[in-house]
Amino acid sequence: MAAPRRLKPLSRVAVSGGTHGNEMSGIYLAKHWLRDPTELQRSSFTVTPFLGNLRAIEKCVRYVGQDLNRTFTTEFLSSVEAEDEPYEVGRAREINQTYGPKDSIQAFDFMFDLHNTTANMGTCLIVDSEESLLPMHMCHYIQTHHMLSPCPIYLYKMPGEETYSIDSVAKAGLALELGPQPQGVVRADLFAQMRALMACALDFIELFNKGSVCPAFEIEAYKITGRMDYPRYPDGEISAMVHPKLQDKDFLPLNPGDPIFQTFSGEEILYEGDATIYPAFINEAAYYEKKVAFAKLEKRTFSVPSLQRE
Structure with missing residues (x-):
C-alpha cells in the first residue's frame, strides 16, 4: 500500500x-x-x-x-x-x-x-x-x-x-x-x-x-468538457429556449437524439453529440450573457x- x-x-x-x-x-x-x-x-x-x-x-x-x-x-x-x-x-x-x-x-x-x-x-x-x-x-x-x-x-x-x-x-x-x-x-x-x-x-x-x-x-465526479450556447438568429438574438424535457435535469444523462432546445415557434432541436453527457448549470440566468445554455460534463471515476x- x-x-x-x-x-x-x-x-x-x-x-x-x-x-x-x-x-x-x-x-x-x-x-x-x-x-x-x-x-x-x-x-x-x-x-x-x-x-x-x-x-x-x-x-x-x-x-x-x-x-x-x-x-x-x-x-x-x-x-x-x-x-x-x-x-x-x-x-x-x-x-x-x-x-x-x-x-x-x-x-x-x-x-x-x-x-x-x-x-x-x-x-x-x-x-x-x-x-x-x-x-x-x-x-x-x-x-x-x-x-x-x-x-x-x-x-x-x-x-x-x-x-x-x-x-x-x-x-x-x-x-x-x-x-x-x-x-x-x-x-x-x-x-x-x-x-x-x-x-x-x-x-x-x-x-x-x-x-x-x-x-x-x-x-x-463530473468534469467539464465544453459549453453549449443557445441557437441564435443571424443578428445574435437567441432563437430557442431550453427544452422542457431538459429543464431541471442537471447531472442527469443527456443522450444523442434527446431534445435540448425548443424554438419560439415550437420546434424541437435535438442533441447531436456522439456520446452521452451530463449537463449542469442548465438555463442559469447569469449565463445568458456568457452565451452558455448549459455546461457539458462527462461523468468519471477518479482514484x-x-x-x-x-
Missing part, C-alpha cells in the same frame, strides 16, 4: 460570501458570521469570513463592471491600477493581497466560496480539478457525512486553462453551489443546507489537523490517494 501523501496542517481559512452580489445564501451567511463567528470556530485553525464584491452586494447585482469570479488570473492580478478599470479588477487585487498572493507561500491555506444558482444543481461541490488532493478528500468527507442530499462534484478547469476563481488565491479551495434559488432571494432551506455543508467541511479540516489519516478512495498531515 502506498504511503499517504502529506500536507502541512491548515492554520488560516477564509470564507467568501457575495463573490456575486445577488447570490444571497452566502451573503447573509457571511454577514451573520461577521456579527457572530462562534459557529466557525475550531480549535486548530482560524476562519475569516468576508464579503467578496462589496459594490455588487450593495446594488444586489451579480457585478458592477465585470464578473469578479473570472478576475483572479495573472493578467488581472498583475495589472497596474488604472482610472477607468472595472471595480472588480481593483477588488480582485485587494482580495489577492489579503488572502494570497496567489501561488505564494504566505497565501491562506484554504478558501471557501459560497454561491447560489438558478439552475437545479442541488448541493454541488465545485473543485478546479481532480488533482486538488485536499479538496477532493474534503468532498469525499462531505458526501459520506452530509446525508440530507446528494453532493455531486463539479470539476471546472478545462485543460490548459488558468484557475480564475476567487478561491484560487488560497493554497486550496472549494466552492459550494446551491440551487435552484432566484437571484436576489434568500431561501431558508438552501441557507440551512449551506450552513450545514460549511460545518461539515470545517469538521473535516479539524480532523485532518489533529492527525486523522484520510484513506485512499475512488470517487465519481484519490491517501492523505495525512505532516
